[in-house]
Amino acid sequence: MSDRILGAVAVAVGAGMAWAAQGYAAEISYEPVGPRAFPLLLSAFMVAAGAWLVVRPGAAAASHAPADANADAAGVPGVTGAPANRWQHLKPLALALAAIAVYVTLFQWLGFPLATALMALPVGIAFGGTWRQSLAAGVGMGVVMYLMFDKLLDVILPTGLLAFIFGGR
Incomplete structure (x- = not known):
């Protein structure tokens, strides 16, 4: 597409x-x-x-x-005549969808900050990040977005297992 x-x-x-x-x-x-x-x-x-x-x-x-003049129909640089793997690009999407399904399922129990951090890990890895980058981005995103919604916008989000840190709801 x-x-x-x-x-x-x-x-x-x-x-x-x-x-x-x-x-x-x-x-x-x-x-x-x-x-x-x-x-x-x-x-x-x-x-x-x-x-x-x-x-x-x-x-x-x-x-x-x-990217390469010697690329085959699948777009693999330097490899000519290799069989085209048409579904390779769907693996990150499938991993991201599975992570989101788990996120929705465990959102209330884990709470927004922890569920968001854990969801960002496989999604970040699926799209080329290292596990450290993905985890750091997930933790940062979970905490910053929770504080933004809870403190600035006054939107109630579940704290789940981290209620002792964020003040339980």
Whole structure:
């Protein structure tokens, strides 16, 4: 799938998310931000990233040119005649989807900071990070995002096993 097609799909899905989120309203005001803010923010990022993929210069030429003149149909540099492995690029995606499924399952019990840190580890490794980089990014993301949502936006997130650190909810 070309970058431009992916970008157009992201713009369409993000616009659909924003349209669907317009009707989100809480019956009682239990949080100052409300249930509409997060989907709208997420859809804005999705639309912006998708638009960038559509309009960025040189995206089409760079994504289709093989890196090496001796590359075969699979795009493996320096290897000619090797069988094309069409499904190799789906391994990181499958690992990321499995990590997200585990994240959703254990989110309440582990809590947001720990579940986010543990989910970032296999996702980061799947997309080329070392385990140390992925773990550091996951811990940082879990803690910073928890504090941002809990302290700045006053959105209640579960603390799970780390309730003694973050003040249990």
